[in-house]
Amino acid sequence: MQHPVPLDQRKQQILKAVVADYTRTGVPVGSASLAVHLATWSSATIRNELATLSEVGYLIQPHTSAGRVPSDLGYRYYVDFLMDEEDVPAAVRRQVDPFFAVLPSGVEDILEIAATALAHAADAVSLVTAPRALGVRVKHLDLVKLNDAQALLVLVLEGNLVRQQALNLTGPADQTVLSAIASGLNAVVVGLNAAGMSRLPASVGEHVALERDLLTQIIAFMTVCDAQQDTLILHDGVRNLLHQPEFGDVELLQQVIEVVEEERMLAALISAADLDHGIQIMIGRESGMAELSRCSLVLTTYRAGAERRGTIGVLGSTRMPYAQVGPRVRYVAQRVGRAVGRALS
Amino acid sequence: MQHPVPLDQRKQQILKAVVADYTRTGVPVGSASLAVHLATWSSATIRNELATLSEVGYLIQPHTSAGRVPSDLGYRYYVDFLMDEEDVPAAVRRQVDPFFAVLPSGVEDILEIAATALAHAADAVSLVTAPRALGVRVKHLDLVKLNDAQALLVLVLEGNLVRQQALNLTGPADQTVLSAIASGLNAVVVGLNAAGMSRLPASVGEHVALERDLLTQIIAFMTVCDAQQDTLILHDGVRNLLHQPEFGDVELLQQVIEVVEEERMLAALISAADLDHGIQIMIGRESGMAELSRCSLVLTTYRAGAERRGTIGVLGSTRMPYAQVGPRVRYVAQRVGRAVGRALS
DNA sequence: CTTAGCACTCAACCTCGACGAGTGCTAACG
DNA sequence: CGTTAGCACTCGTCGAGGTTGAGTGCTAAG
Numbered sequence: 036m037q038h039p040v041p042l043d044q045r046k047q048q049i050l051k052a053v054v055a056d057y058t059r060t061g062v063p064v065g066s067a068s069l070a071v072h073l074a075t076w077s078s079a080t081i082r083n084e085l086a087t088l089s090e091v092g093y094l095i096q097p098h099t100s101a102g103r104v105p106s107d108l109g110y111r112y113y114v115d116f117l118m119d120e121e122d123v124p125a126a127v128r129r130q131v132d133p134f135f136a137v138l139p140s141g142v143e144d145i146l147e148i149a150a151t152a153l154a155h156a157a158d159a160v161s162l163v164t165a166p167r168a169l170g171v172r173v174k175h176l177d178l179v180k181l182n183d184a185q186a187l188l189v190l191v192l193e194g195n196l197v198r199q200q201a202l203n204l205t206g207p208a209d210q211t212v213l214s215a216i217a218s219g220l221n222a223v224v225v226g227l228n229a230a231g232m233s234r235l236p237a238s239v240g241e242h243v244a245l246e247r248d249l250l251t252q253i254i255a256f257m258t259v260c261d262a263q264q265d266t267l268i269l270h271d272g273v274r275n276l277l278h279q280p281e282f283g284d285v286e287l288l289q290q291v292i293e294v295v296e297e298e299r300m301l302a303a304l305i306s307a308a309d310l311d312h313g314i315q316i317m318i319g320r321e322s323g324m325a326e327l328s329r330c331s332l333v334l335t336t337y338r339a340g341a342e343r344r345g346t347i348g349v350l351g352s353t354r355m356p357y358a359q360v361g362p363r364v365r366y367v368a369q370r371v372g373r374a375v376g377r378a379l380s
Numbered sequence: 381m382q383h384p385v386p387l388d389q390r391k392q393q394i395l396k397a398v399v400a401d402y403t404r405t406g407v408p409v410g411s412a413s414l415a416v417h418l419a420t421w422s423s424a425t426i427r428n429e430l431a432t433l434s435e436v437g438y439l440i441q442p443h444t445s446a447g448r449v450p451s452d453l454g455y456r457y458y459v460d461f462l463m464d465e466e467d468v469p470a471a472v473r474r475q476v477d478p479f480f481a482v483l484p485s486g487v488e489d490i491l492e493i494a495a496t497a498l499a500h501a502a503d504a505v506s507l508v509t510a511p512r513a514l515g516v517r518v519k520h521l522d523l524v525k526l527n528d529a530q531a532l533l534v535l536v537l538e539g540n541l542v543r544q545q546a547l548n549l550t551g552p553a554d555q556t557v558l559s560a561i562a563s564g565l566n567a568v569v570v571g572l573n574a575a576g577m578s579r580l581p582a583s584v585g586e587h588v589a590l591e592r593d594l595l596t597q598i599i600a601f602m603t604v605c606d607a608q609q610d611t612l613i614l615h616d617g618v619r620n621l622l623h624q625p626e627f628g629d630v631e632l633l634q635q636v637i638e639v640v641e642e643e644r645m646l647a648a649l650i651s652a653a654d655l656d657h658g659i660q661i662m663i664g665r666e667s668g669m670a671e672l673s674r675c676s677l678v679l680t681t682y683r684a685g686a687e688r689r690g691t692i693g694v695l696g697s698t699r700m701p702y703a704q705v706g707p708r709v710r711y712v713a714q715r716v717g718r719a720v721g722r723a724l725s
Numbered sequence: 726c727t728t729a730g731c732a733c734t735c736a737a738c739c740t741c742g743a744c745g746a747g748t749g750c751t752a753a754c755g
Numbered sequence: 756c757g758t759t760a761g762c763a764c765t766c767g768t769c770g771a772g773g774t775t776g777a778g779t780g781c782t783a784a785g
Contacts, residue, residue: 065747079759082748100747100766140532140546175524179536187485187540191524195532199542201485218559273618274641277634285630289622296619410778424728427779445735445778 040091051117063102107319123366135370142194149371154272156363159351163269166345172228178213194379202252229257268298290326310336319353337368339375385436396462408447452664468711480715487539494716499617501708504696508614511690517573523558547597574602611647635671655681664698682713684720
């Protein structure tokens with residue numbers, strides 16, 4: 036990001052007022068209405084300042100005789116230097132908390148609830164990714180016979196994530212044999228991730244060949260699970276976009292909804308996000324996706340335990356109340372982190 | 381449904397032509413353009429017929445000097461008596477088939493794929509419910525220790541449906557004890573549904589009290605699973621609504637998307653559907669939901685094995701090409717049935 | 726019963742002018 | 756020299772008025 040053009044005190048106040056007004060009303064704001072809020076200066080003075088703010092690219096005029104609208108850059112300056120984050124109102128807390136009062140034991144179910152809660156709290160489209168670790172660890176596994184050629188692997192991973200997959204049997208094997216192998220593997224495999232499992236010493240049980248073969252398949256499947264976790268994205272609240280006037284244009288709406296339904300595109304975006312510090316805000320074209328040029332993303336991580344983290348955030352119009360949305364996203368993130376942490380037991 | 385007003389040959393042909401034209405263009409159709417297709421009669425004659433078709437309620441005039449548009453009743457008559465279903469074009473088959481070429485082993489994953497496939501094939505919002513049986517039967521179960529007070533129940537149900545739930549332990553119990561109980565229960569419980577399990581004789585293992593208690597909780601959870609199956613609805617393809625001119629009105633769009641995102645409302649609707657015969661088409665207000673007054677549902681069942689069936693279908697504009705959509709829904713339903721059947725092993 | 730002809734209706738579209746919100750510029754003021 | 760009142764100017768919005776054309780219903784003739 037290039038160094039922002041520095042602004043004096045008064046220009047900052049005016050820019051802040053423009054963002055506040057426009058965020059509230061959705062209508063380009065003119066010097067007169069600003070002069071009411073900022074009674075210190077006349078509308079003419081403000082007009083001069085607006086002109087220079089437009090010149091340096093922080094404001095845009097839809098047409099000659101219209102008021103000013105913040106540009107992406109303007110929002111960026113606002114977000115970085117001017118914004119006073121608002122506390123999450125009690126009303127919103129009361130709206131969010133019940134979602135986390137009674138929780139299912141599976142992580143994915145919790146995330147689904149989180150998506151709904153955040154969509155309500157932030158009045159935007161919510162996005163949630165599964166918590167990611169360097170390699171998911173196994174908590175328990177089981178083998179169920181399907182037929183002579185196949186067995187069903189049931190993996191219980193950390194966080195009570197349950198995954199199933201059909202495995203090929205090299206030869207016929209009873210359920211009793213499978214159960215024996217499963218309990219044999221359970222003894223050595225618990226707490227390991229894919230990498231750890233591939234370092235496992237030679238077989239332990241009596242059905243050496245079969246067990247070896249199954250273990251190879253299990254490791255392969257776990258690698259797949261790891262990869263899937265990155266791309267799994269839940270979303271909710273598309274309805275919240277519809278009452279925004281800027282999405283009155285159906286063309287635009289269609290592009291945005293297509294991106295949201297096509298989760299792959301979001302996955303790329305989110306994984307590119309730099310979330311080392313608290314919250315990341317991507318404004319308009321900053322996301323790099325043309326379809327989202329009128330949208331902003333507010334993302335943060337939730338932490339469940341020491342090294343497990345997922346991403347949670349919202350997608351909304353660039354004209355969103357950033358001062359409110361940020362804290363709300365963080366609030367929900369904290370709840371999710373706690374809930375997922377508990378599920379990790 | 382009240383008895384429909386009978387129509388003579390000519391009126392039928394005209395009604396059919398109106399539906400065909402309107403479905404294609406989305407513009408109210410007038411007598412002149414009909415006279416081109418139905419060269420047998422002059423526009424004046426057709427005009428007379430249109431007037432009587434309007435009187436009996438099969439057609440509607442948006443305003444005095446506009447053409448005619450089919451009413452819900454008109455579509456109903458068309459669908460019941462006039463429609464010639466079209467074969468699913470090879471192009472569509474080629475679009476659908478790849479989705480079912482490589483299949484995951486879990487039923488739910490298959491259904492998700494089905495939803496996407498159908499959304500593409502029918503160019504509408506697809507809806508899919510899980511296959512329902514009178515009571516899902518257990519294939520395998522397992523107990524994993526979470527902490528001193530709780531154990532995680534992992535149920536593998538028919539169709540490789542995996543469900544997990546935390547159970548309360550009346551007293552502390554090792555993983556070894558839990559495994560013993562699990563294998564004891566497995567011996568008697570496999571193939572039973574919730575009802576069957578509650579008729580089970582007194583305990584078999586050595587940890588009588590604990591086992592009894594857990595079994596009660598398991599039965600309760602299975603009942604919940606049964607209930608959940610009815611309400612689980614996957615959907616995809618909201619984007620397909622957006623390029624329909626009738627949803628250019630954002631108000632309307634919002635209502636529809638709200639219903640789709642709020643799955644509960646659809647669940648009620650779908651479970652009310654009468655699917656004894658091949659396919660059910662609900663047109664406009666027939667659904668009873670005001671929000672969907674401009675939408676139609678085309679639903680059918682897919683069968684996986686003898687007594688397992690789920691619902692699959694689409695939600696689109698009332699002005700949808702019923703003659704094409706019906707067969708396509710059936711086509712996908714058949715594929716899904718086969719795929720789920722295979723997953724049931 | 727069918728159909729040509731015709732008067733009629735009405736949404737869609739265009740144009741035009743009034744309106745007004747908002748601007749940029751200039752000149753006066755402290 | 757920064758600030759501000761005043762003013763001419765721009766340009767989108769809104770409503771009135773007029774035109775167009777698709778489509779109708781009715782009538783009378785074939």
